[in-house]
Amino acid sequence: MLTRADLPNLVEKALIESEGKATIVQVSKYIWKNYREELEKSGDLFFTWQYDLRWAAYSLRKKKIMKPSKKGFWELY
Template sequence: MTNMLLWVVSALSLNRFWEEVMVHRSVLMDWVRDALAAHGGQARIVQVSKHIWENHEKKLRDSGELFYTWQYDFRWAAERLRKKKIMKPADESPKGIWELA
């Protein structure tokens, strides 16, 4: 019984962990959109990354594991923005350029 209870508590903790990560990851969608808007609707990936870092460094440093994964996660955010048609599909933009739709 004790082992089962520990498993349930561990599973709940893991679910809370992933919910927290997802909440933070979803903020990156706003940050990517804001970075593109600040660059006239299009920017190189490095410009987006630099904009996010310059405007959200403290939040990133305080975000726990997201601090170590945000470079990957903001690319995930761009894919989500493409699926929502907020960004142009990659094959409709010049190589290495992200664009708002």
């Protein structure tokens, strides 16, 4: 079972797997492919996880782990 607090780590993993840069669609596909079962068992998060990815990206930007978004890409520092 995943929680909203787990999503920043999953976003970071997805970006690492994509050589540090990916679109939100690529990040979403990575998380769905690798964490689908956990998401399905996560109660309300199952219905909000794609919205909550944006919150996760924001928190990674605040921590200077992720660069500000440019042209639809999320990128690690």
